[in-house]
Amino acid sequence: MRDITANRQLSGFAARYINALSLISLHHKSGIVLQNTGLVIEVSCPGLYLSQLCEILPSLAGTERILCQVIGFKEDRTLIMSYKKAAGITFGCKVVALDMFAHTPVGKGYIGRVVDAFGIALDDQGAIEADTFMPIHREPINPLHRNAINDVFETGIKAIDTTLTLGKGQRMGLFAGSGVGKSTLLAAICHRSQSKQQINIIALVGERGREVHEFVHETLGAEGMKNSVVIAATAEQPPLIRAQAVYSAVAMAEYFSEQGFEVLLIVDSMTRFAMALREIGLAAGEPPTMRGYTSSVLSALPAIIERCGNFANRASITGIFSVLTEGDEQNDPVAETLKAILDGHIVLSSALAQREHYPAIDITRSVSRLFGRLSNVSQKAAVKSVRNVLVRYEENRTLLEMGLAENKDTQTLRKQYQSCCLFLQQVKDEHFTHSDSLALLATLLKECQHD
Numbered sequence: 001m002r003d004i005t006a007n008r009q010l011s012g013f014a015a016r017y018i019n020a021l022s023l024i025s026l027h028h029k030s031g032i033v034l035q036n037t038g039l040v041i042e043v044s045c046p047g048l049y050l051s052q053l054c055e056i057l058p059s060l061a062g063t064e065r066i067l068c069q070v071i072g073f074k075e076d077r078t079l080i081m082s083y084k085k086a087a088g089i090t091f092g093c094k095v096v097a098l099d100m101f102a103h104t105p106v107g108k109g110y111i112g113r114v115v116d117a118f119g120i121a122l123d124d125q126g127a128i129e130a131d132t133f134m135p136i137h138r139e140p141i142n143p144l145h146r147n148a149i150n151d152v153f154e155t156g157i158k159a160i161d162t163t164l165t166l167g168k169g170q171r172m173g174l175f176a177g178s179g180v181g182k183s184t185l186l187a188a189i190c191h192r193s194q195s196k197q198q199i200n201i202i203a204l205v206g207e208r209g210r211e212v213h214e215f216v217h218e219t220l221g222a223e224g225m226k227n228s229v230v231i232a233a234t235a236e237q238p239p240l241i242r243a244q245a246v247y248s249a250v251a252m253a254e255y256f257s258e259q260g261f262e263v264l265l266i267v268d269s270m271t272r273f274a275m276a277l278r279e280i281g282l283a284a285g286e287p288p289t290m291r292g293y294t295s296s297v298l299s300a301l302p303a304i305i306e307r308c309g310n311f312a313n314r315a316s317i318t319g320i321f322s323v324l325t326e327g328d329e330q331n332d333p334v335a336e337t338l339k340a341i342l343d344g345h346i347v348l349s350s351a352l353a354q355r356e357h358y359p360a361i362d363i364t365r366s367v368s369r370l371f372g373r374l375s376n377v378s379q380k381a382a383v384k385s386v387r388n389v390l391v392r393y394e395e396n397r398t399l400l401e402m403g404l405a406e407n408k409d410t411q412t413l414r415k416q417y418q419s420c421c422l423f424l425q426q427v428k429d430e431h432f433t434h435s436d437s438l439a440l441l442a443t444l445l446k447e448c449q450h451d
């Protein structure tokens, strides 16, 4: 970490961390650089493990040590990748193993802060004192250490709380194309959590720097930041760092869950996380499968999702993972894999966004697998009626909008559809409690029955 933190002001704690790192490495395995092929550096350094950290000592005078991670093996060589654009690396540079795997600093000091993938402040509010360090990769959780999900997770968004009710510890996908309102919706859900003992951990992966600034200062705003930690790795950063931002966010979520905070973990987007892993996998020589994704990418996705849930011995981690779709999800292995392993998906529709219907949730294509468990009989009946109206209207949209085949039934359907759309829309800063949303749903049902 010496190298990564070198250009920024180090807190006393970070400096101690770096010192601690060198102390941990009591016995250094070492080797030399044999080849540098762009992203991947081949070294002779036997005895290293996959994901272990190591450092290259560049030959140029005045250059910092370069932190790297082992990403694979090729015959008698170890393949490593650096955490930054590597300058000063040449054949024969010394490589020294660190006897550790990637960790991330965590602590209550991170609440309200924007940090990079290593927990270093990006927000000019000074260095952050960490409480401890957490490994970013952990063993899978024993399935018997999980509890059933019985408590509703209130999002404050009417359309979700009534038709796609979420539970604490649920893992949900947010599937949408670009510019359809993902960030706005995610920020609105974070705002809702202000009054509760909830921490939002938000990983922004592969975005442009401008987008991160906009999200933190405008979309989420000072209010939304109060209970949140934002971990950002922008698009131009090396793939190891983009992937690490997600792993660090999960580790941070686990820390707060162990401290008794209910956590909302948001990853925006899992697609860009998968793309970063694809770059690493391909560079390590893994064979590509559909769309170039390697098999390690598709197994890394469930490993992240499974770290969320409702646990027996600590507070829940609810996960919302955005997935970029451009209308051909069937051919996108990331979207397909995530759909299969998540506990439901919220689909945002560009057609709705074009009609200024916000949040642009297409409830006929969305599903919460815990809706049955978390809703009562009258809610189920009302939601069934709403879905029915939306489906019937969509099937006859052309006729209805051209005013063809006008009769009492089409007039009723049009009216019911308008009422449903009005109910499902919500302006940006508006929030509803779960019970208010259910009361409005009941009123909507009465209106539809009356028509």
Ligand SMILES: Nc1ncnc2c1ncn2[C@@H]1O[C@H](COP(=O)(O)OP(=O)(O)OP(=O)(O)O)[C@@H](O)[C@H]1O
Pocket: 176, 177, 178, 179, 180, 181, 182, 183, 184, 185, 358, 359, 426, 427, 428
């Ligand atoms: N609830 C809303 N109310 C009004 N306008 C909205 C709402 N949600 C989104 N928008 C409009 O859509 C635009 C894009 O929203 P947003 O940035 O949230 O989309 P995104 O899906 O995150 O985009 P990207 O793919 O670029 O990350 C906003 O600038 C705003 O104009």
Ligand SMILES: [Mg+2]
Pocket: 182, 183, 184
């Ligand atoms: Mg966005």
